[in-house]
Amino acid sequence: MPTTPVTESGDRSHGVMAVESVAQLSTVLEDTDPTLDPALGRIARQAAAEGVVLLRNDGRVLPLAHATVAVFGRVQLDWFAVGYGSGGDVKVPYVWNLVAGLRDAGVAVDGELAELYRRWCSEHPPELTGTWGQWPHHFPEMPLSAEVAAAAATRAEVAVVVIGRAAGEARDSLREPGSFELTAAERTMLDTVTAAFARTVVVLDAGNVMDLSWIADYGHRISGVLYAWQGGMEGARAVAAVLAGEIPASGKLTDTIAWSYDDYPSSANFGGRDVNVYAEDIFVGYRYFETFAPDRVQFPFGFGLGYTDFEIDPRVVQADDVAIEFSIGVRNVGTAPGKETVQVYATAPGVALSQPARVLAAFHKTGLLAPGESERVTLRVLFDELASYDDAGATGHPHAWVLEAGDYLFHVGTDVRSAATVATVTRDALRVVRQVSEAAAPVHDFSRMRVDRDDEGRARVGWEPVPRATVDRKGRIASELPPATAVTGDLGIRLDDVDEGTATLDAFVAQLDVTELADLARGDVTMHSPLGAAGNAGVLGGVTASLRDKGIRPVTTTDGPSGIRLSAYASLLPSGTALASTWNLPLVTELTALHGQEMIRKGSDVLLSPGMNIHRDPLCGRNFEYFSEDPLVTGRMAAAVVRGVQSQGVAACPKHFAANNQETNRTRNDSRVSERALREIYLRGFELCVREARPLALMTSYNQVNGVWAHYHHDLVTVILRGEWGYEGCVITDWWMEDATDPDFPALANNAYRVRAQVDVLMPGGVKTDDGPQAYADDTIVQSVAVPGGLTVGELQRGARNVLGLVRALRPVIDARTQERVG
Structure with missing residues (x-):
C-alpha cells in the first residue's frame, strides 16, 4: 500500500x-x-x-x-x-x-x-x-x-x-x-x-x-x-x-x-508498464529449469549446505490409489550437529497436458541431530494434490482437475536436483479429481509455453495458443444474486445478542439501513484512524456512531508482514523469504504466535500478513515479503503464519490476491495468465492457506488479472475463493482502488462494482483521485441501490455478514483491550 x-x-x-x-x-x-x-x-x-x-x-x-x-x-x-x-x-x-x-x-x-x-x-x-x-x-x-x-x-x-x-x-x-x-x-x-x-x-x-x-x-x-x-x-x-x-x-x-x-523464463515478459504476459505458463522457477534448462542453474531450488553430512534412507511404506507414504531415515554421519530438510518431488506422466520434470510434493525439516543421531520422517503425498488443471479440454475434461493415466515418479532428496527416484506408481486410467467451471480466463490472445520433444525424447520449449474466456459472466452473476432479508429498522438487537445466542445474525443485519450497510463496506476513510491505535493502517467495522451503538466494534488493521507498523515501537521480524528458507513450519508458527501476542499488546486486531505472491521473477521488488517460486512452500508457510497469529485470537490477512508479481505501475498493470497457470501456480498457495488455516481476512491486489482489477474480480473472489474453496471470511481491498464501471452492469461503478464481486471492504475507505487519496467516502453504493439494475440490498447484507464475522471473531480481544484501558 x-x-x-x-x-x-x-x-x-x-x-x-x-x-x-x-x-x-x-x-x-x-x-x-x-x-x-x-x-x-x-x-x-x-x-x-x-x-x-x-x-x-x-x-x-x-x-x-x-x-x-x-x-x-x-x-x-x-x-x-x-x-x-x-x-x-x-x-x-x-x-x-x-x-x-x-x-x-x-x-x-x-x-x-x-x-x-x-x-x-x-x-x-x-x-x-x-x-x-x-x-x-x-x-x-x-x-x-x-x-x-x-x-x-x-x-x-x-x-x-x-x-x-x-x-x-x-x-x-x-x-x-x-x-x-x-x-x-x-x-x-x-x-x-x-x-x-x-x-x-x-x-x-x-x-x-x-x-x-x-x-x-x-x-x-x-x-x-x-x-x-x-x-x-x-x-x-x-x-x-x-x-x-x-x-x-x-x-x-x-x-x-x-x-x-x-x-x-519470465525475463522477456517482466517490467512492462501496462501488460505482463505470463508466457512461461506453469513453468515458473525450477519447473522450467529442471524441464528445459538444467545446465543454466547455478544453485538449484531446495539447495543449502550445512556443517555436517547426512545420510538419507527413503522407504515406501504404502502406495495405493489415494496416496503414497514414505518413511525417510535421516542420519547425521558428520562431526557436528545439524538439521536437514527432506524433500519429495513428483513427476506426472504428461500425456495430454504438459508437465514439469519435477514438482515439490512434500517436505519436512528434522530437529537438531547430534553426530550419529537419527530421525525418521513420515511424509504422505495425496494423489489428488498432484492433479493438474485442464483449461483447454485436452484430456476430454475441460475446466477440471485431473490425474492422467500413466507412471507417476517420486524422488526423495535434499534439493530438486539431487533427489533420487525411489518409487513409481502407475495409474491405469484418468481420474477427474474435481470438476469446476471456467473462471478468470484470459480475454486476450497470447502463446504459452508447453513441452515438445525432440527425436530422442528430450524436452524442448514449444508454444501453443492460450485458451480464452468463453463464460457468460453477466448470466453467471445474475443467476447467483443473493435474496434480501426484509429491512426491519432498529429493533434494539445488538451484535452482542447474536454472540450470546438470543438473536440471529440475519435479524441483526435486517436492522441495518442502506447507509449503514454502505458504511460497513468501507473503512474509516483514512489511515491513522482515531478509532484505532496511533499509526494504524486503517479501521473497519464500527466506523460510525450508529454502527457502534449496535455493538459493532471498530477493528484496527496494521501493516505487515515483517512487523506491526504503528507509531509505537514494534518488533521487526525476518522477511518472508527468510522464514520460508527455514523450511521449518513449527518454528514459523511459534514465532508468529508470539507476534500475535505482541499485536494484542500494541492494539492491532488484523495484521496485513502474510505476503504470499509467487517469486515469478527475481526483479520483483516485494519478493522479500513473499516466500518462494513454489506454491506448495508458499501455501504451507502462509498457513503456518496464519495459524500462529490466529492462535492468539487476532486475525491474519494474507495478500495480495492475486498474481501481484511486479511493483512497476502495479495499480495499472494487467497480469495476463492462462487459467491453468493461474490456478496451479498463482492461486495454489492461497488455496492451501485458506483450506488449511482459515484466515479471517484476505486482501486483494492492485493489479488487473486478465483485464479485470482484482478488487472487482467476481471470478476470483466469488467463483473461486468463496465458491470453490468455501472461504467465509472478510475480503478487503489493498489501500484505495481504481475507478471503473462494471462492463455487464453499467449501473454499478466503483464501490458498487466491488461489492458485487464480494470484496467486502474498501480500505482505508476514502476516494482515490488524480490528486491522490482524499479524506472522504463516496456514495456510489447508496446511489447504485436506488437505480434500476443497481446493487441489491441482498448483496450489501451478504457483505455485511462477512464483515461481522470478522468483528465477532475479534470481539474477545477488542473487549479485553477496552476493559484494560478503562481499568
Missing part, C-alpha cells in the same frame, strides 16, 4: 542505531520498547539463522571457530534489516549490525579494520531518501586499497566480505550494477580482498535474488558464500551465529538461482 513512512528516515538501520551488545540492548529497550517479550527476540533470531542459506563452504572454512576475521564492506555496519515499504517500515526498537553480532558470538574481529569502516561510514552516511519508491538499492562502497587489505591479512586468517541489496514496495530491482548486479566498487573490493587472503567468505545481505555468476570468476579464492535473507532486528546477529557455528547452517533456497537474468 502506498503510505508515508511512520519511522524516521535518514539514519542507519531505518532510523535506529544498531546495538553493539546484549548489555546495551537491555538499556535500549528501556527507552524504546520495554514490553518486548524476550522470547520473541530469541525465536526471531533462531528463525533468521535457520533461514540463512550456505551456498559454498570449500575446505570447511565455516564455521569460523577460533579464526580472527577481517570484515570488509560497509554493510557490516549499514545492515539491510528489511526491504522497503509498508511490509518492513516498522518503528523497530533496535537492529544489530554484523560486527556487533560477530563479537557477540565470540568471534575475534580485526579491530583496526573495523574502526576504519566505522569512521568512514560515520562520515559517509547512507542517503535514505524519504521519497516514496526512490529508496537506494545499495549504499556506495568505501574505496579499498591493496595496502589496507594486505595489512588486514597480517592480522586475520579469514576475510568476510559483506554485500547488501534492498528493494521493496513500488521499488523493483533493476538489471544494473548496484541492484541485480555488482557495482564496480564491489568488484574491486572482491578482487582486492581475495588477492590478499587465502580464505574469503562472502555474506549476501539481501531480500531478493541477485546475480551470483561472479562467484565462479574467483574459483577457490572465495571459500564460503552465505545468502543472508533480510532477517529483521535480529538478522545480523543471527548471521553471525551461523558464521561462528553457534547455530548450524540449515537454510534451503526457495528459489532457483540461475547463471544469468536472461535464463529466467
